[in-house]
Amino acid sequence: MIKNPFSGIILKEENKDNRxxxxxxxxxxxxxxxxxxxxxxxxxxxxxxxxxxxxxxGKRQRLLAYLSKKNRVRYKELIGRLDIRETKIR
Structure with missing residues (x-):
């Protein structure tokens, strides 16, 4: 299995109390x-x-939809940091 070297870096940045x-x-x-x-x-x-x-x-899509409704600024920052596409809101 090929591992992504950047995947572990993002988790280390997060606070362990806020899982x-x-x-x-x-x-x-x-x-x-x-x-x-x-x-x-x-x-x-x-x-x-x-x-x-x-x-x-599907779980990630639902969480991103929740986050975009609750706090658009944090959503945009997270999308940019993870380098993923913006979800379509229904």
Missing amino acids: GSAEFQVVSFTNRIRRLTSHLELHKKDYLSQRGLRKIL
Whole structure:
């Protein structure tokens, strides 16, 4: 499995006391998504991992929607720091 060297750096920046915050959860989901994506590049027929990836993507999408409604500034900062696309709001 190919590991992303930047994924651990983002988690070390976060405060350990604030693991329940939406930002921390989005960061941890993003790290898991990147790990699973690199795993699936090597193992294309691992359907259980594909299902897990889709579930994590949905959770992250819901958290990002919540964060964008609650605090748009923190949402924009998090999107820029993680280098992910902005979600479409329904």
